[in-house]
Structure formats: C-alpha cells, structure tokens
Amino acid sequence: MFDSLSSRLDEIFTRLRSKGRLSEKQIDEVLREIRLALLEADVSLKVVKAFVVDVRERAAGAEIHTSLTPAQQVIKIVNQALIDILGHETAGLKHTDRPPRVILMAGLQGSGKTTASAKLAKLLKGQGRKPLLAACDLRRPAAIRQLQLLGEQVGVPVHFFEGAAEPEVVAAGALQEARNEGFTDLIVDTAGRMNVDADLMAELGRVASVVSPTETLLVCDAMTGQDAVNVAEAFLQEVEVSGIVLTKLDGDARGGAALSMSFVTQRPIKFAGVGEKLGDLEPFHPDRMASRILGMGDVLTLIEKAESAFDEAEARKMEEKLRKADFTFEDFLDQMQALKKMGPMSQILGMLPGMGKMPLDPSQIDSQLPKVEAMIRSMTPAERNDPTVIKGSRRQRIAKGSGSSIQDVNKLVKQFEQVRKMVRSMSGKKAKLPPGMKLPPGMGF
Amino acid sequence: MPESLIVLLALVVVVGGAFLVVRRSKTRVPSKERPSPSRPQRSPGSTQAPDLSTEPILDRTEAVPVPSEPPTTPSTSVRPSLKDRLSRSRKFFSDRLADVLSGGVDEDVFDDLEAMLIQADIGVEIASRITADIKAKASRSSSGEEIKALLADELIELFDAQRDRDLVFAPESPTVWMIVGVNGTGKTTTIGKLANDLRERGHSVALAAADTFRAAADEQLAVWAERTGSQMVKHQPGADPGAVAFDAYRFAAARDVDVLVIDTAGRLHTKTPLMDELSKIRRVIEKEGKVHEALLVIDATAGQNGLVQAKEFSEASGVTGVVLTKLDGSAKGGIVLAIEHTLGLPVKLIGVGEGIDDLEPFEPKAFVDALLS
Numbered sequence: 166m167f168d169s170l171s172s173r174l175d176e177i178f179t180r181l182r183s184k185g186r187l188s189e190k191q192i193d194e195v196l197r198e199i200r201l202a203l204l205e206a207d208v209s210l211k212v213v214k215a216f217v218v219d220v221r222e223r224a225a226g227a228e229i230h231t232s233l234t235p236a237q238q239v240i241k242i243v244n245q246a247l248i249d250i251l252g253h254e255t256a257g258l259k260h261t262d263r264p265p266r267v268i269l270m271a272g273l274q275g276s277g278k279t280t281a282s283a284k285l286a287k288l289l290k291g292q293g294r295k296p297l298l299a300a301c302d303l304r305r306p307a308a309i310r311q312l313q314l315l316g317e318q319v320g321v322p323v324h325f326f327e328g329a330a331e332p333e334v335v336a337a338g339a340l341q342e343a344r345n346e347g348f349t350d351l352i353v354d355t356a357g358r359m360n361v362d363a364d365l366m367a368e369l370g371r372v373a374s375v376v377s378p379t380e381t382l383l384v385c386d387a388m389t390g391q392d393a394v395n396v397a398e399a400f401l402q403e404v405e406v407s408g409i410v411l412t413k414l415d416g417d418a419r420g421g422a423a424l425s426m427s428f429v430t431q432r433p434i435k436f437a438g439v440g441e442k443l444g445d446l447e448p449f450h451p452d453r454m455a456s457r458i459l460g461m462g463d464v465l466t467l468i469e470k471a472e473s474a475f476d477e478a479e480a481r482k483m484e485e486k487l488r489k490a491d492f493t494f495e496d497f498l499d500q501m502q503a504l505k506k507m508g509p510m511s512q513i514l515g516m517l518p519g520m521g522k523m524p525l526d527p528s529q530i531d532s533q534l535p536k537v538e539a540m541i542r543s544m545t546p547a548e549r550n551d552p553t554v555i556k557g558s559r560r561q562r563i564a565k566g567s568g569s570s571i572q573d574v575n576k577l578v579k580q581f582e583q584v585r586k587m588v589r590s591m592s593g594k595k596a597k598l599p600p601g602m603k604l605p606p607g608m609g610f
Numbered sequence: 611m612p613e614s615l616i617v618l619l620a621l622v623v624v625v626g627g628a629f630l631v632v633r634r635s636k637t638r639v640p641s642k643e644r645p646s647p648s649r650p651q652r653s654p655g656s657t658q659a660p661d662l663s664t665e666p667i668l669d670r671t672e673a674v675p676v677p678s679e680p681p682t683t684p685s686t687s688v689r690p691s692l693k694d695r696l697s698r699s700r701k702f703f704s705d706r707l708a709d710v711l712s713g714g715v716d717e718d719v720f721d722d723l724e725a726m727l728i729q730a731d732i733g734v735e736i737a738s739r740i741t742a743d744i745k746a747k748a749s750r751s752s753s754g755e756e757i758k759a760l761l762a763d764e765l766i767e768l769f770d771a772q773r774d775r776d777l778v779f780a781p782e783s784p785t786v787w788m789i790v791g792v793n794g795t796g797k798t799t800t801i802g803k804l805a806n807d808l809r810e811r812g813h814s815v816a817l818a819a820a821d822t823f824r825a826a827a828d829e830q831l832a833v834w835a836e837r838t839g840s841q842m843v844k845h846q847p848g849a850d851p852g853a854v855a856f857d858a859y860r861f862a863a864a865r866d867v868d869v870l871v872i873d874t875a876g877r878l879h880t881k882t883p884l885m886d887e888l889s890k891i892r893r894v895i896e897k898e899g900k901v902h903e904a905l906l907v908i909d910a911t912a913g914q915n916g917l918v919q920a921k922e923f924s925e926a927s928g929v930t931g932v933v934l935t936k937l938d939g940s941a942k943g944g945i946v947l948a949i950e951h952t953l954g955l956p957v958k959l960i961g962v963g964e965g966i967d968d969l970e971p972f973e974p975k976a977f978v979d980a981l982l983s
Contacts, residue, residue: 207731250813275936305827306830311824359936359940361939362938386911390911390916390945392731397831399940416880416915417918418914519833572891
C-alpha cells in the first residue's frame with residue numbers, strides 16, 4: 166500500500182554500488198519507475214509523459230554529487246521538478262485595491278465547494294477581515310441552507326435569495342451588499358457542474374463576469390483520477406482560474422490530481438482541506454505535496470505535528486533514556502499520550518517514509534493501541550519501571566485487569582524487551598533513525 | 611501476528627518521533643524561537659490523560675523553516691517548455707482508438723492502448739495485463755476492428771457475467787438498504803433517484819436521515835422525500851446516526867413500509883471512529899432486522915484511491931454492491947473495473963445525470979462499450 170518510489174529506486178540501485186553520474190540505461194529504468202509511481206498516484210498520463218521528459222533532461226545534465234547515492238540523486242531531481250510545477254512557495258490570496266475582494270469558488274459536484282467556502286470565510290475572519298458568503302448554488306436541494314448553517318457556525322453572514330432562478334442575480338446582489346456594508350471579502354459559492362455540461366459552464370462564466378472576481382479558485386478533490394486534466398482544461402476555458410483548493414487531503418489518496426491541475430492551469434494550489442472541522446483549511450505546501458505524490462511520506466508535516474505534541478525538554482530526556490536503554494513502560498505510556506495528540510496513528514504512519522517496508526496495515530493500529538494502553542495501565546508502577554518482574558501471577562492479573570489474554574500480555578512484554586534490545590544496539594552508535602525511515606534528500610535537518 | 615507487529619511499530623514510531631524532535635531542535639535557528647506548548651506537567655505514574663482540547667494539536671501559523679536547496683533550473687524557464695509538450699487535443703476514446711488502429715499493428719499500438727486504459731482510471735496493473743493479453747492473442751495481420759473486439763472481450767471478462775446485479779428485496783418488508791461512501795460522491799442524490807424508482811414501481815419508501823453531521827443534509831434529503839412522496843425519519847443535527855437508523859427501522863416495520871433507505875454521512879475511509887460508526891448502524895439494524903444491501907457510492911472521477919475506499923468500506927459496513935455516479939461527465943469510471951475484479955463487489959447501478967430518472971442498472975457490456983467510445 167505504501168510501496169514508495171524511494172524504496173523501489175533503492176532496489177534498482179542496490180545492484181549498483183558506485184556513486185556518480187547515471188548511465189543512460191539506469192535513467193531509463195528509473196524513469197519507468199517514476200512513470201509508474203506517478204500514474205499510481207493518479208497524475209494524469211499526459212502530465213506524466215511531459216514530466217518524465219523533463220526529468221530525463223535534468224538527469225542527463227545533472228552534476229555529480231558525491232554526497233548522494235544515485236537513488237537520492239534521482240529523487241532530488243524528481244522532487245525538484247515536482248516542486249517547479251506545484252510552485253516554490255506557499256501562495257496566498259491576491260490582494261485588491263478596491264475592496265471587496267471577490268473570491269469565486271468553482272468545481273465539479275461533490276468536490277467540496279460549500280465546505281471550502283465556509284472554511285475560507287473562517288480563515289479570513291480569523292485574520293481580522295470581514296468576509297461575506299454568497300449562496301449561488303441554486304441547484305442542489307438545501308445547498309443554500311447548508312451554507313447558511315455553516316455561515317452561522319463560523320460567524321460569517323450569508324447573502325442569499327430564496328427562490329432565485331439565476332445565480333448571477335444573487336451574485337450581483339451579494340456584491341452590492343458587500344460594497345454597501347463594507348465587507349472586505351466576498352466568497353461566492355457556486356453550484357457543482359460537470360465540465361462537459363456547456364450550459365452550466367456558461368452559467369459559471371456569467372456569474373464571473375457579474376462579480377469580476379479577484380480570485381477564482383478551482384476546488385478539486387484530492388481523490389480525483391485521470392480526469393483532472395479534462396476538468397481543469399474545461400474550467401480554464403470558461404473562467405480565469407487563479408488558484409486551486411485541494412480538498413479531502415486528510416484521506417490517504419496520493420493526490421496526483423493536484424499535480425495535473427496545477428500543471429494544466431499553471432496556477433498554484435493555494436489551500437488544502439485537511440479535515441471535517443471548519444478550521445481544517447491550511448495554506449498549501451508544495452514541497453510536502455511533492456513527497457506525498459512520490460509516496461515518500463510527509464515528513465515535514467509529521468515534524469510539525471511532533472513539535473506541537475512533544476516538548477523539547479521531554480524529548481531530550483527521552484533521548485537520554487534511549488541512549489542508556491532504560492526506556493520503561495512508563496515512558497512508553499507518556500510517549501503514547503503525546504503521540505495521540507498528533508492525530509490517528511494510521512495517519513501519522515502514512516506520513517512516514519519507508520512504510521512500504523513494513524508488512525502491516527496501518528489502519529489496524531488505531532484499534533490495537535487502546536488494548537496496549539489498557540495492559541500497561543493494568544501494571545503497577547514497579548512493573549512498568551522494570552518489566553522483568555512481570556512473571557506468572559502478575560501476568561494473569563494484568564490480563565484480567567485489561568480484559569486481554571495472558572498471551573497478549575506475554576507478547577507485549579516480549580516485544581517490549583526486543584525493542585529495548587534494538588534500541589540498546591542503536592544507542593551504541595550515533596543516534597539515528599530506525600531502518601526504513603530514511604529521510605528524503607532535501608528534507609534533512 | 612498483527613498485534614505483535616503493532617506493538618513493535620508503535621514503539622518504533624515513538625522512538626522515531628523523539629529522535630525527530632531532538633534532531634530538529636538541535637538545528638533550530640534561534641531567531642525562529644517559538645513558545646513551547648504549555649501543557650500540564652505529568653508526573654511519572656500519573657494516569658491522567660492530558661486535556662486535548664486546551665491546546666492546538668497542530669499549529670500552522672508559525673513559520674517553519676523549510677530547508678530547501680536552490681532549484682537546479684529556474685522555474686520560469688521550465689514551465690512553458692513543459693506546457694508546450696502537452697497536446698491540447700481532447701479526443702474521444704473511439705477517435706483515438708481509430709487513430710491508433712489505422713496505422714497497422716505494431717508495438718506502438720499496444721503502448722497507446724495501455725495508455726488509453728490508464729486514462730480511464732483502470733489502473734496501471736490491470737491495464738498492463740490486458741494489453742499484454744491482447745498482444746499475445748493478436749497477430750501481425752489483425753485488423754483494427756479485431757483488436758478492438760479483443761479489447762472489449764478482455765474488459766467484459768473482468769466483470770463476472772454470472773453475478774447477480776439486482777438489488778435485494780426482503781421476502782417480508784421492510785427491506786433495508788444503506789448507502790455509504792466518501793464525501794461528495796452523490797449519496798443523497800442517489801437515494802433520491804432510488805426512492806423515485808421504487809415509488810414508480812409502487813413501493814412505499816421511508817428515508818432515514820442518518821447523515822447528522824453535514825449541515826442541512828437532512829433538509830436536502832427532505833426535499834427528495836417530498837419530491838418522491840417518501841416518508842422520512844430524522845433526529846436533531848448531531849444526533850447518533852445509529853439511533854436514527856434504529857428509529858427509522860422501527861418506524862418502517864410498524865407502518866409496513868416496503869423499503870427503508872438509510873442515508874449516511876460522507877466519511878473518509880481513513881477515519882477509524884467514523885468507519886466504526888458505520889458498523890454500528892449495521893449492528894443496530896441487525897438487532898431487529900437485516901440490512902439487505904449496503905451500497906457503496908463511487909464517483910466516476912475517482913482515481914486509484916477508489917480501490918482502497920471500497921476495501922475499507924467493505925470491512926466496516928459489509929458492502930454488497932457499488933453505485934457508480936457522475937458517469938455523465940468526461941470521467942470513465944474505470945476504477946469500478948478494478949473494484950469488481952479485485953474485491954468481487956458487483957457494480958449494480960450507475961448515475962448518468964442530474965435528473966431524477968438518471969439512475970440505471972449496470973450492464974457490463976454497455977459500460978465497456980461506453981468506455982471504448
């Protein structure tokens with residue numbers, strides 16, 4: 166499932182020990198893997214083809230980096246090429262001299278326009294701005310009501326016109342209200358439409374011409390497949406797309422559609438929807454997306470999460486303990502609590518590079534962890550601090566107390582001891598990441 | 611044993627997490643100092659869980675120094691040239707197939723065939739296999755038409771012809787269907803269309819508004835109930851979906867309603883608690899009755915992630931069939947081929963438009979023809 170590009174490239178290059186310039190044949194082999202990785206990540210085929218040509222050119226002219234292995238060298242090139250398409254920096258919203266700044270939300274049905282509109286309103290409000298939402302989706306039943314309710318939740322007024330037949334009329338009214346009442350931003354939610362539906366696409370064009378948007382954001386579902394190119398091209402013909410909002414990025418889709426859309430529109434992805442709560446809209450980080458598409462894990466986000474969950478002094482203390490190998494169940498419990506704050510374990514694991522090497526379904530972890538926790542909590546402080554005292558009757562008591570079997574307790578104790586041994590052997594050398602958790606180049610610390 | 615691995619892995623993560631923090635803190639630029647998150651001091655042995663609500667789980671407002679290397683090539687010079695390589699033609703499959711096949715059969719033909727299958731979201735693995743099969747079967751003298759027929763046969767073979775694609779009705783009412791899927795695939799609209807079809811065939815229908823999460827989801831469903839003359843059972847927004855489903859079942863049983871259709875909230879298959887909620891809906895119904903169909907709604911634009919979705923939803927809610935929506939767009943919905951082939955989940959219905967009648971039984975041959983047209 167997480168069979169990452171980096172591990173596959175590693176395989177290719179294990180046959181080759183030497184460092185230095187890549188041969189033509191190696192490049193071919195590598196490019197085939199890259200093509201496959203991109204297609205599996207749902208990057209559209211034509212974008213993949215153009216991309217692979219670009220990478221070939223870059224690889225052929227690449228300088229020799231003695232510090233990098235060939236695999237790292239290729240990944241660096243690929244990563245860079247991806248970032249060149251996705252954009253180098255996190256792009257914000259454009260400014261306008263004449264408020265209100267109008268933001269038009271467009272996209273297919275079910276891409277998440279209404280939710281993204283409300284999230285954006287909340288984000289802007291949090292920045293001290295005064296946004297107004299306009300309910301211009303007149304097609305889907307209760308779409309106006311949905312926006313009204315979301316508006317209430319984020320504390321942003323919603324302009325609507327019950328019974329209106331034409332969205333451009335509602336949009337014009339909303340613009341008027343925004344001007345009169347001194348709103349700084351107007352976010353126009355529109356109906357979802359099929360890119361092949363000429364009438365509806367023309368309707369979108371009319372709404373755009375009425376409000377002359379500063380930003381036209383194309384809302385795209387991160388789970389979209391090959392069709393992303395066609396969708397982007399069709400919307401581009403009708404409106405001046407200025408940026409992309411990538412939604413549902415909290416799933417496990419690789420999100421290759423982001424690359425396709427960005428490539429076709431030549432516009433940056435400005436925001437990413439990362440959860441169901443209305444605060445879950447974030448500025449988009451191109452570099453992180455690049456790693457995600459390549460299946461290299463989202464290390465930076467992981468670190469950011471870790472930073473907010475662990476505090477530094479404790480982390481140092483932990484490192485000290487690990488070095489001396491007196492890591493106890495007590496410490497484990499502490500770490501687990503901190504880790505929990507980072508979100509579901511399966512999600513965290515998804516961000517780790519090298520997951521392809523772990524023979525495990527990460528989604529099981531979230532259901533298993535409470536069991537482990539219950540077992541540790543059923544231990545006395547003495548047992549937690551010195552697992553070696555956990556013998557027969559104690560095991561029985563722990564099993565009873567946690568509602569698990571003695572076998573489970575046995576396994577836990579045994580595994581824990583193994584890990585301690587592993588840590589001990591590691592701590593002899595310099596502190597390093599466990600095997601399989603190599604960091605992608607360009608992302609070192 | 612999965613459990614043992616999990617423990618091991620959890621530890622690895624814990625250890626890894628600690629290292630990451632330490633490694634990073636060592637290299638942190640002093641000027642980028644950030645307030646360390648305040649959190650209650652935990653004394654060793656304390657079993658009190660930290661209060662999760664008082665601190666941001668993830669604070670994105672701070673500037674994170676992103677280590678980046680200078681680009682090897684300025685982006686401005688790259689983009690246009692890349693762009694130029696994109697052909698703007700958006701031909702239909704059949705046109706391109708005709709193009710491909712007009713040139714006589716050679717190696718390129720098969721590459722192009724494979725490309726076309728990939729572009730229909732069938733997935734690289736199946737696309738490569740089918741192409742290889744055709745290559746083996748075709749001869750140098752094969753005509754374009756023959757190759758096209760071979761291709762159609764291969765695709766149809768991926769669907770099991772013997773598979774029953776009819777929706778299951780209970781011998782004694784109420785029949786219970788639950789509708790599941792990720793966000794935005796068209797669950798509620800599908801329910802509206804289903805209700806309409808059932809009503810036209812003379813069945814009485816009740817809809818259960820078990821999407822208590824999305825704003826105004828119940829009102830959207832109410833519009834469909836009214837349009838189709840169906841009854842509807844709902845609770846307050848935010849109510850337990852299991853309770854809604856249970857009440858709706860009791861309601862349907864008491865009033866002799868023929869078919870109960872349960873609308874559920876869209877959810878990403880990666881969210882374990884939400885997936886558990888689906889299992890619960892099924893369980894509460896099964897206390898008194900039976901769920902006859904759990905239909906997974908998949909969007910035709912879905913990419914390879916659709917396969918993972920189908921697997922996860924199956925595990926949580928015992929999916930019995932797939933509804934493929936939004937086939938009226940430019941997307942081909944090839945992922946259902948992979949879903950049916952690898953997971954054995956029959957595609958039962960397709961959504962082909964925004965009209966109330968735009969729901970049709972799935973027929974493999976028609977689907978494959980459309981895919982190749």
